[in-house]
Amino acid sequence: MLFLAACAREGGISGTEQEDSDFLRAQDLKQRGLKTEALAAYLRVIARRGELAPESYLDAGLIYFQDNKDPFKGWYYMQQYLVLQPSSPRREEVRQQVMAAEREALLQTTDAALQFQLLLRSEEHTSELQSPMYLVCRLLLEKK
Numbered sequence: 001m002l003f004l005a006a007c008a009r010e011g012g013i014s015g016t017e018q019e020d021s022d023f024l025r026a027q028d029l030k031q032r033g034l035k036t037e038a039l040a041a042y043l044r045v046i047a048r049r050g051e052l053a054p055e056s057y058l059d060a061g062l063i064y065f066q067d068n069k070d071p072f073k074g075w076y077y078m079q080q081y082l083v084l085q086p087s088s089p090r091r092e093e094v095r096q097q098v099m100a101a102e103r104e105a106l107l108q109t110t111d112a113a114l115q116f117q118l119l120l121r122s123e124e125h126t127s128e129l130q131s132p133m134y135l136v137c138r139l140l141l142e143k144k
Helices: 002-010 021-031 035-052 054-067 071-084 091-129 132-143
Strands: none
Touching (some): 021 035, 035 054, 054 091, 071 091
């Protein structure tokens, strides 16, 4: 981790994540309820600081999951936090959120798969109804 900090300083990043102007802006925006703008600021911090932005990963993940209802991105960013902060005192709390995001992602995936299957069945039924044999049967029934 010391090596990463040294590399970051050489690359023009100085100070801690909590001193980063975009991080401070994101915190302020989040407090004011401007979650979309806060997320954009957190993502800028992540883009600039990379592994030196664990709190931004966590906050971005929470916004994606809780506010944007995107469990896939929420899971990814919260999981990154756990990788970057393995001994965090918040580890258990974050792990619970990661598990909730996994459950929600699974539900959404299952829901989408079921909808896709229904669509396929509907298309199969439609193509059966349009088959020449069915059309002939329908014409014969209509003539009666």
